[in-house]
Amino acid sequence: MPLTHVLLPNPTALISPSSTSTADALPSPTQGPTSWFNTVLNMVSKDPIRLTYLSTLVSQKTSVPIASAQQILQTGNYVLRVKLGTPGQLMYMVMDTSSDSAWAPCSGCTGCSDSVFSPVNSTSYQSLDCTTPRCIQVRGQSCSSTVGPCLFNQTYGGDSSISASLIQDSLTLGHDVVLGYVFGCINAISGKSIPPQGLVGLGRGPMSLFSQTGPLYKGIFSYCLPSFKSYYFSGSLRLGPLAQPKSIRTTPLLQNPHRPSLYYVNLTGISVAKKLVPAPPELLAFNPTTGAGTVIDSGTVISRFVQPVYEALRDAFRSKLNGTISSLGAFDTCFDTRYEEPPVVTLHFEGLDMVLPAENTLIHSSAQPLACLAMAPAPSNVNSVLNVIANLQQQNHRILFDLVNSRVGIARELCN
Template sequence: METLQLFLSILLLLLLLSTSSLAQNPKCSDRDQESTLEVLHIYSPCSPFRPSSPSLSWEESILQMQHEDQARLQFLSSLVAGKSVVPVASGRQIVQSPTYILRAKIGTPPQTLLMAMDTSNDAAWVPCSGCVGCPSSAAFDSAKSTTYRNVACKSPQCSQVSNPTCGGGACLFNMTYGSSTLAANLSRDTFTLASDPIPNYTFGCIQKATGSSVPPQGLLGLGRGPLSLLSQTQDLYKSTFSYCLPSFKSPGFSGSLRLGPTAQPLRIKFTPLLRNPRRPSLYYANLVAIRVGRKIVDIPPGALAFNPTTGGGTIFDSGTVFTRLVEPAYVAVRNEFRRRVGRNLTVTSLGGFDTCYSVPIVAPTMTFMFSGMNLTLPADNLLIHSTAGSITCLALAASPGDFNSVLNVIANMQQQNHRVLYDVPNSRLGVARELCT
């Protein structure tokens, strides 16, 4: 990844643009085709999630992203530990600050919303017209859709959401996250993704929100649970998808989500997908070793081992920004990285990043070695640089110890400019290098 200098300068430019919606910006026209959707970063000109203030310094922006990642990691850790029931649209960090979004058309005639793409959640949800406390910038107007229906209380889907209740025969549910509480109807309508209509798609239609962290336009879950896109479109997409996430240096911050087995890359190496029965939605893979340069780092086996009981192991996640390793693994990798960069160089820290340099460095490659597949990361996927180029940090960190995380997370910065293929029927995950623009 190129330095954050370009990222922040582009962000400043985007924030000064006068356009405020898809309709007002011709460059934000729908470029989805067949079963491939355009994936936008939150800082895209077409994104409703872009920050409202351009005044953050580089250090402040890094600290903010780290803070948001902390909440995301806490959410993921609660999932694997079995400490929470996952409701429709769960995930404190995902809904407050999504990283990648896509267009979904809902209803008949279709209404376009930009929804967060999330591989660690299942169900879809959107704020609906008339919602008390929801953002007024964009909402789904169910009254204008001829195909909209409420899900009945006795429907099997009603038992799959948190705290379901019955109102006039319709399935209602409540959820909380951060400082907000949401009330929603479980609903059905036609979802259109690219050129593919999906009739009777089950999702949450938010009716009331209180608190200061209300999500703008909703979420589309790409997990493996019963209400996920994969489960609801098995006949159409065969539980197969891939994405290519754009980096910050991409002018349009634009990548792609490819649904179904058609047109997936042929030259790609795979690793088996592992399944945690306690949290079957998450995409675990068997990380067996990490190599820095040519040296395989000495890591305690237990730090990488898949453990369904504790939730330990390694997942691929589209919503976390910076890869996290449990502390024994991170310390070993970090120390080898420091050794390869140069023992005599002074190491400083910035927030959760403890391997930063104030002079130019030459970074070694880093290879995450999975069963049957290696993911080798160049400097673009490993380093972040200050706006002025005076500070360079290794963009990895230890999993937070304050909530006893046992999870290694391969995050979206390390996935950028790679095609990541999820082949659920064959229980495998593939990665191939690709320029995602």
């Protein structure tokens, strides 16, 4: 039987090894009349709002199960199976690499789902007031004096918002128990983009999971995202240096002061059928002054590139097809798979190439033998050049983030 490992605030000791089993089945999803392709179209439709939102913005082996939220929450995100409080209350919380804070719907929440965290049923729950140092760090705090609970408001996804109280309680990740984890207890929500059972911020800010557990996981984590169609918690979030691949190609992790929470990388080019796409280099270049560049994001569904880059990629892809090209929803390059062999797309980063298999390049219609290029232009209202490598392109890859050594690793790994 595996041991439970407890992390106290500011720990000084290592934890013991924990289990890495992740293949636990989900409840069977409700099957409705909507086709799989239409479901993905609906998921993708939320990407432009998210991109606008992004533009504003001691250890052993530990593994946390990941599943497609499409199968549980009917959203295009990925969820972690965690527990909050003592005794632990099971929650399916969205993992978000571009957010810092964590929050969960609490009892009595207005507009929330039925699956909420109950602080009164946790013996380790503690409310935080305006004098708490963490209250100063939380974005959107509304303390008018040093008296009273720490209240804050935050927007999410570009079209939604939460009102919450800052609290601390235990967070169970795999077999590790983090005591005194600070997160928001949601009192009310508005909009449709708020994850129903809350969110764990995996970004780079002071309120993120890795800022709160620095000595434990040493700022190193990785994940493998299963396909949207996977019915199991077969993906994994691996925490700490000893849980990571021994050999993996890496590219520099860049820091942008305009958007300090985001994971920037240096995308140097894109190839189609081994031929470099003629994209303007200045539209790929990292610019810490303006916030321009390329980010890796776990919450956007399909990769987005600024218009001229996308058009060059799309035109190169189309040039390798012989039949009729059609459009469907957000996808403007669709073709009959019975008569076409799609070209291979490769993303070139400084120090490594990410060769995308067909499953990371195409989205297939469930109603007809039709496939579409699963990429799109970034919305024109994003306030500077921002390209996003999204979760469909990351599926069945191990994505490693090493914050201490400022590097990102990418390697093919099947986790369906």
